[in-house]
Amino acid sequence: MQKQKLVIASNNSGKLREIGHLLEPLGIEVLPQSAFNVPEADEPYQTFVENALAKARHASAHTNLPSLADDSGICVDALKGKPGILSARYGGEPRSDERNNQKLIDVLKNQSDRRAHYYCVIVLLHHAQDPQPIIVDGTWYGEIALTPRGEGGFGYDPYFFLPDLDKTAAELPMEQKNRISHRGKALAQLVERIREEWV
Template identity: 45%
Template sequence: MLPPSFSSKLLYTMKKIILATGNPGKVRELNAMLNGHYSVVSQKDLQVKEIPETGSSFIENALLKARNASLQTKLPALADDSGLEVEVLDGEPGIYSARYAREGATDEENVKKLLLKMEGHNNRKAHFCCAMVYINDEKDTKPIIIERRWEGEILREPIGTNGFGYDPIFYLKDYSCSSAQLEPDIKNKISHRGQALDDLLSQLLRAE
């Protein structure tokens, strides 16, 4: 993350920002990563009405969510759309990661479906993809858009209790463990979301 010396400048330029996500896992991670840089408000706390994710890519969905949250709250918005892409499944579950098993599916249901589809496949390569968007307001014509990947492999059974989503079956060779076995502060530095947020904060500073 950025050095603490930047905190006061960021707090001065942006006292409050809305996180345009209803996923409690993402809210928890982004709050931890933004702590000391922004006064963060979840869109759920402001009763923002969510809209369908009708985009055909992570970036399109992130833009939709950011503009919707900013329109309803009149605050600058940060939105993230992310998911898991598995090589042997031609990129599945991709933008449907949160609803892979069905609309409103639990993490466990999505993981179970993915593991069933991976049976018989020796190629376990996969990556998480994160598209992060920042807008000043709903009419912002020059949003900051960042997209980052986190490489790994799909395990044959879940391991670990940290994180959320597909973390328990996402194996990291460099750490010899699943994403769900990482300490939160380590994950927040190396994950697709952590990389994207670092880049986003750097761009905000350069814009000042």
Template identity: 50%
Template sequence: MQQVVLASSNLGKIREIKPLLSDLPLQIIPQSHFNLTDAIEDATTFVENALIKARHACQHTRLPAIADDSGLAIAALNGAPGIITARYAGAARSDKANIDKVLAKLADESKRQAEFHSVMVYMEHAEDPCPIICHGRWSGSILYQRQGTGGFGYDPIFWVPTHQCSAAELPAEIKQKISHRGHALTDLVNALKKKYSNN
């Protein structure tokens, strides 16, 4: 069975991603297994940052890698927090501080449309000239206060209109199907099934 590195140290992401890859003939190993530190994400787009993470994992493990870069884009904030979603309120990456900052910035704003984006990348090796890249999007809006205790990140303030609740109130199996990461992963799984069935 082919080993593949999951290029993330974010436990919430790992919990969401690993089960969705379980149908593939792959052994998914988190980068922490290799004592691999996070890559420096210094690009300006989700796509570029996902490629940086995947390439970093490939270089240091000599294995194929799957990486995700994702974030929240709020229309009234010109797409912020965007690529700095995890560290919007500072380098400490505090979910509470990030949410507090978003709520403060939107305090007097009635237009609260937002989208989560996820870019999933599969790289065969560090010099892979044609990595698989999949993009998922999840549209909703920002609540005025936290609602629910599930999920992670901005889930408690992200309103999901199709289910009339916050992302933090969704059962995990529903969130996995309808979220930005779920959409990107579904596309990635389909691409990898095709790739490995042809090998």
């Protein structure tokens, strides 16, 4: 049986690995938008869900394939939810995990409240004009550590501390992270919805 192709509106290799790993058992072949030379979509909106929809429609319109986009970021309580939708560009352009993390630590070093959560919303479209996208989301609570720990993950993971596990996200094995992370929770819901509505 031929695999269903699905274009991912991202070129982030960490994200592509995570998503591909979960969707492969459903007979879905995950392809990055870079494989089709799709330019990056604008993300002009103030909410994760609107930006994810814009990215998914953009990728689907350029490829004529079903598309999946996620928009995710880290939201810090003391910063009223920032960096939020600007998480990937928090330290300026070009994007740099190192600069993003440095800016966050600089802003928080005198803060006693360093509670934070990762948030992820995933949008799946049959086609660019799909009026009924599948939308799922997930949240992962923790706090910001001022010193990094761990070699795994990406983004803010070395600074995202999980008090109940006494580890940062970057110290978790990928299997465990995929089960409990914001993206893992959203993808678990997505897999169920795909089983019910697609396969």
